[in-house]
Amino acid sequence: MPSDDADRLGALYDAHAGPIWRYVVHLTGDRSGADDVVQETLLRAWRTPRILADDPETTRSWMYTVARHLVVDDARSARRRREVTTDEPPESAVRDATDSIFDAILIEEALAGLSLAHREVVVRAYYGGLTVAEIAEELTIPEGTVKSRLHYGLRALRLGLQERGVTR
Template identity: 65%
Template sequence: MPVDRESVLRELHDQHAAVLWRYVTHLTGDAAAADDVVQETLLRAWRTPRILEQDPASTRSWLITVARHLVIDDARSARRRHEAPRENVPDRPADGAEDALFDALLVAEAMATLSADHRAVIVRAYFGGLSTAELSGALGIPEGTVKSRLHYGLRALRLALEERGVTR
């Protein structure tokens, strides 16, 4: 005898909708958003026939997992972050003086987080243009130590810049 999907879905709603709604409301703090997530979760269950045939305990686990993923996806969405496309793009780019100043401040802040040894090697190598051999002689340390400090210093600098939102 074929299963009436409408009655199965109604039963699924009756058994799980209230629990799902409370769970999503707890996650989001928004009753209207919880209504939307529960509706989308039940719709996905309806579109996945194997879910309707499982035992109720595993069905509830599946529904809660789907609801949690929907909440996470919504939180990560551009709409949630208030990103909107711009209709009018500026005709000419800004002169870049503010950008250069901002970049310099970001680099200075990130450099301040480095150890004195790492900072000294990076400043002399990149801003002073010294080679590892010249750095070794100027600082009185072996070339291998200079290379190691450059490597770990640049890695720490990259992390410090990433913490400040620099991604390029």
């Protein structure tokens, strides 16, 4: 590997390995498995020159998406499933909740990035099922303020999700 390539690979590692590793550990709780996912993610980025030419934020978002897909693929792989034979079949089938768990984690992280004022309005509206009037009464603020915070809070939430590679 020429010195220039080694320097570029080192810069890629320095810029992105830490955040990607923390993200994977947050998703899986497996510190040693996170090393493998980070290595594969960096390798895929290295093999995709157009990604390296993008700005660092786009590269990081792409890498978060790749890492998430690697984690999901690993969780669904036959290697991870431990089949146990029994005399009787299970009473009912259980749906795989992997995607919904990852989605909940991503939404939680994106909500944490909102300001408190925006987060409390968005959470009350979408998780609490409250109307604009009910939120305004509960928070003792005008309805127009609730509408404004809801609009800008959802906008910031969408941007936070885009940074994590969830939406376009």
